[in-house]
Amino acid sequence: MPGVDPRVAEDGELVQRLKRGDPAAFDAVYDRHRARLFAFLTRMARRRDVAEDLLQETFVRLATHAHSLDDDTELGAWLFRVARNLFVSHRRWVLLDADRLRELGLWPGSRGAPASPFEETAATETERRLERAIAELPVDYREALLLVTVEQMEPQHAAEVAGIKPEAMRQRLSRARAMIAEKLK
Amino acid sequence: MSDQTDGALAELGSATHDVDDATAARIRRRGKVALARSTRLSRTPGLAALDRAYNKAIEPALVFGAAALYLAWAFAKVLHFI
Numbered sequence: 001m002p003g004v005d006p007r008v009a010e011d012g013e014l015v016q017r018l019k020r021g022d023p024a025a026f027d028a029v030y031d032r033h034r035a036r037l038f039a040f041l042t043r044m045a046r047r048r049d050v051a052e053d054l055l056q057e058t059f060v061r062l063a064t065h066a067h068s069l070d071d072d073t074e075l076g077a078w079l080f081r082v083a084r085n086l087f088v089s090h091r092r093w094v095l096l097d098a099d100r101l102r103e104l105g106l107w108p109g110s111r112g113a114p115a116s117p118f119e120e121t122a123a124t125e126t127e128r129r130l131e132r133a134i135a136e137l138p139v140d141y142r143e144a145l146l147l148v149t150v151e152q153m154e155p156q157h158a159a160e161v162a163g164i165k166p167e168a169m170r171q172r173l174s175r176a177r178a179m180i181a182e183k184l185k
Numbered sequence: 186m187s188d189q190t191d192g193a194l195a196e197l198g199s200a201t202h203d204v205d206d207a208t209a210a211r212i213r214r215r216g217k218v219a220l221a222r223s224t225r226l227s228r229t230p231g232l233a234a235l236d237r238a239y240n241k242a243i244e245p246a247l248v249f250g251a252a253a254l255y256l257a258w259a260f261a262k263v264l265h266f267i
């Protein structure tokens with residue numbers, strides 16, 4: 001198909017097959033996007049167990065909504081958007097719990113950002129320091145940096161995933177880069 | 186931020202981090218069960234409407250009704266002892 005991005009064409013075919021309930025299409029999407037989504041969710045949540053739960057819910061949502069997907073859905077962006085929204089909902093509940101514990105005087109207080117689960121498995125010292133620096137970023141900046149710099153999304157696509165304007169995404173990205181540079185000094 | 190740091194960040198994306206095999210298999214299985222269910226529902230419009238009605242109206246009404254009855258019963262018991 002000249003002029004059509006093969007990735008988009010492939011997504012179109014997978015969407016059609018998902019709509020027909022083809023389990024092999026689910027396998028193909030799952031195998032293609034699982035690791036990237038898991039890495040994104042783990043770096044966002046900073047906990048493997050939470051990332052696994054959110055990953056499962058993301059793919060269950062894909063299966064549940066397969067029949068209402070638009071024919072031109074870009075599956076990668078769609079999955080990242082769902083995963084991101086699930087993480088935001090999860091975080092809201094965690095914050096509510098934290099507030100309740102604080103009211104009861106049971107909250108241990110801030111102990112700084114937890115380490116990234118990927119810090120231990122980092123291959124090099126630079127990687128380890130980067131994982132630590134990313135884990136310490138505020139959540140909005142962490143999201144911007146992960147989507148654009150680590151996942152290599154165009155800022156416009158990343159903005160769509162995050163549900164913000166491209167300009168806001170660029171600002172967050174610029175702040176995130178400055179913070180990372182500061183932490184790595 | 187230096188180009189070197191940018192490159193290192195991009196490399197983080199190429200490193201493979203994945204769930205363990207058991208978790209991967211569990212999520213795959215649940216996803217396929219959900220796909221089979223939603224396919225079944227989409228092929229039977231009546232069933233889909235029933236499923237939607239149950240999830241959005243009947244189940245919440247049953248839960249709300251049960252909670253209201255329990256509260257009324259508990260309130261009546263308290264009034265009885267006062």
